[in-house]
Amino acid sequence: MGNETRDQQILEKLSSYNNQKTHTQSHMTHNQKHKLKSSMLIIFTNLVTIYMFTGPFSFMYKYSSMSPSDSNSILQELNSTKAQLAASHTILSELHQRLNSTNLLVQALLIDLTREQEKQSNHADKNTLTANLVNGDSNTAAATISDELGIALGPHKLPFEYSPKIGSGEIYMPVGEACLRLHEELKQYMTYDIGGECPVDDVLSQGLILKGCEPLPRRRCHSKSLTNYVEPTPLPDSLWMTPPDTSVIWEPYSCKSYQCLVDRKNEPGNSYDCKSCFDLEKEEKIKWIFDDGGLDFGIDQVLATKAAGTIRIGLDIGGGTGTFAARMRERNVTIITSTLNLDGPFNNMIASRGLISMYISISQRFPFFDNTLDIVHSRDVIGNWMPDTMVEFVLYDIYRVLRPGGLFWLDHFFCFASQIKKTYVPMLDRVGFHKLRWHVGMKVDSVVQKNVWYISALLEKPMI
Numbered sequence: 519m520g521n522e523t524r525d526q527q528i529l530e531k532l533s534s535y536n537n538q539k540t541h542t543q544s545h546m547t548h549n550q551k552h553k554l555k556s557s558m559l560i561i562f563t564n565l566v567t568i569y570m571f572t573g574p575f576s577f578m579y580k581y582s583s584m585s586p587s588d589s590n591s592i593l594q595e596l597n598s599t600k601a602q603l604a605a606s607h608t609i610l611s612e613l614h615q616r617l618n619s620t621n622l623l624v625q626a627l628l629i630d631l632t633r634e635q636e637k638q639s640n641h642a643d644k645n646t647l648t649a650n651l652v653n654g655d656s657n658t659a660a661a662t663i664s665d666e667l668g669i670a671l672g673p674h675k676l677p678f679e680y681s682p683k684i685g686s687g688e689i690y691m692p693v694g695e696a697c698l699r700l701h702e703e704l705k706q707y708m709t710y711d712i713g714g715e716c717p718v719d720d721v722l723s724q725g726l727i728l729k730g731c732e733p734l735p736r737r738r739c740h741s742k743s744l745t746n747y748v749e750p751t752p753l754p755d756s757l758w759m760t761p762p763d764t765s766v767i768w769e770p771y772s773c774k775s776y777q778c779l780v781d782r783k784n785e786p787g788n789s790y791d792c793k794s795c796f797d798l799e800k801e802e803k804i805k806w807i808f809d810d811g812g813l814d815f816g817i818d819q820v821l822a823t824k825a826a827g828t829i830r831i832g833l834d835i836g837g838g839t840g841t842f843a844a845r846m847r848e849r850n851v852t853i854i855t856s857t858l859n860l861d862g863p864f865n866n867m868i869a870s871r872g873l874i875s876m877y878i879s880i881s882q883r884f885p886f887f888d889n890t891l892d893i894v895h896s897r898d899v900i901g902n903w904m905p906d907t908m909v910e911f912v913l914y915d916i917y918r919v920l921r922p923g924g925l926f927w928l929d930h931f932f933c934f935a936s937q938i939k940k941t942y943v944p945m946l947d948r949v950g951f952h953k954l955r956w957h958v959g960m961k962v963d964s965v966v967q968k969n970v971w972y973i974s975a976l977l978e979k980p981m982i
């Protein structure tokens with residue numbers, strides 16, 4: 519009977535499972551053993567049921583083969599046999615179902631086992647990593663930290679083995695190349711309660727990003743939660759409102775409130791990034807509104823260089839508190855603002871305004887596909903503080919993400935006068951931008967360095 523072959527199959531599976539089990543048993547935790555035991559119990563219960571149901575069948579056949587003399591009783595006998603047959607059909611289909619579920623259980627167990635084995639092999643990988651990271655001082659705490667890093671990075675075997683889409687049987691979770699050179703900081707970053715609250719270590723993590731550990735590894739902890747969080751202000755009012763202090767975890771910053779950040783603009787010197795950005799009433803309100811025909815271009819004038827409505831999406835590199843994106847939003851243009859949180863909750867502020875912030879540094883390849891964006895803008899970020907090679911890579915990357923006919927608004931690029939003709943003009947030409955507008959001017963607000971110049975340019979990726 520079919521049942522018997524299935525039973526045979528199941529038993530074969532079980533015995534092969536048992537063999538595997540003896541191999542891995544030593545590695546299993548008590549909990550897993552317990553789980554397996556109870557699963558086995560379920561299987562055996564099923565098998566016993568199957569046996570109990572198959573038992574009466576043979577009895578029934580024996581009984582029906584008896585031949586009584588009375589024809590009436592034969593009829594009765596036939597009737598009852600019929601009824602029994604119908605009943606046995608029901609039992610049979612029930613048995614099929616039970617077999618099915620037993621099969622599923624065995625499958626689930628086998629998957630569990632494979633995972634278990636995979637864990638063991640991952641352990642081996644991690645040990646190499648641990649060896650690299652612990653760097654001699656092999657106390658147990660350090661080993662645990664490296665374990666978590668190893669888990670965060672992989673490689674992890676794919677549950678369904680080789681994936682033609684990925685082109686591999688395992689998957690890596692990426693981190694910046696520099697991460698693995700920053701042993702101490704990374705070790706500290708990966709020290710936390712798994713499943714608990716992450717340390718408030720934004721200064722540490724941003725420091726890692728600034729040194730090239732970007733992206734950072736993922737962590738298995740909850741970032742500190744905001745207490746008394748209030749629902750955001752609806753658009754468009756949110757664009758020009760100072761957000762509530764309850765939308766920020768203030769520990770990482772020297773200021774502990776938005777009011778403190780607003781007041782920063784009055785402090786002397788340039789020790790803070792974008793120090794007047796948090797005051798939405800003053801300078802921020804008039805940025806890009808007027809076109810002075812010189813270094814300051816107006817948004818409307820820039821948009822007017824293209825057919826109405828064709829500049830729809832873009833990126834503002836190092837966009838402070840998101841005012842460029844806010845002004846563009848008012849013109850139905852969606853701008854993503856990239857910024858770090860350099861001693862201020864820039865990302866929180868942008869998000870509270872109802873705009874999209876992206877927490878990436880200028881060093882990272884832009885996470886957009888080729889030929890997709892209508893506009894890229896950057897003010898007072900790209901400049902001669904960057905090595906020339908880096909500037910060139912950034913410019914090529916901007917060119918890459920812009921669609922043909924897309925605009926690159928290079929807003930207040932700063933450098934020395936001598937560098938303009940010698941370095942940056944040839945570089946921009948090399949990358950291949952067309953110049954729609956071009957202005958060079960001395961930095962007027964600089965008291966210390968008279969020799970600092972600005973370039974403001976409206977550049978276009980050519981249509982070919």
Ligand SMILES: *[C@@H]1O[C@H](CO)[C@@H](O)[C@H](O)[C@H]1NC(C)=O
Nearest residue numbers: 590593594595596597598600
């Ligand atoms: C046999 O079964 C039929 C219905 O299936 C019923 O009408 C009949 O009475 C039964 N005969 C006996 C002898 O039980």
Ligand SMILES: *[C@@H]1O[C@H](CO)[C@@H](O)[C@H](O)[C@H]1NC(C)=O
Nearest residue numbers: 611612613614615616618619
């Ligand atoms: C058993 O499983 C197969 C496929 O998994 C399904 O086609 C079939 O209908 C199932 N049988 C029962 C009785 O559940």
Ligand SMILES: *[C@@H]1O[C@H](CO)[C@@H](O)[C@H](O)[C@H]1NC(C)=O
Nearest residue numbers: 826827846847848849850851
């Ligand atoms: C933006 O879009 C809205 C809705 O489509 C429209 O009413 C409004 O006039 C647009 N604003 C501008 C400046 O184009």
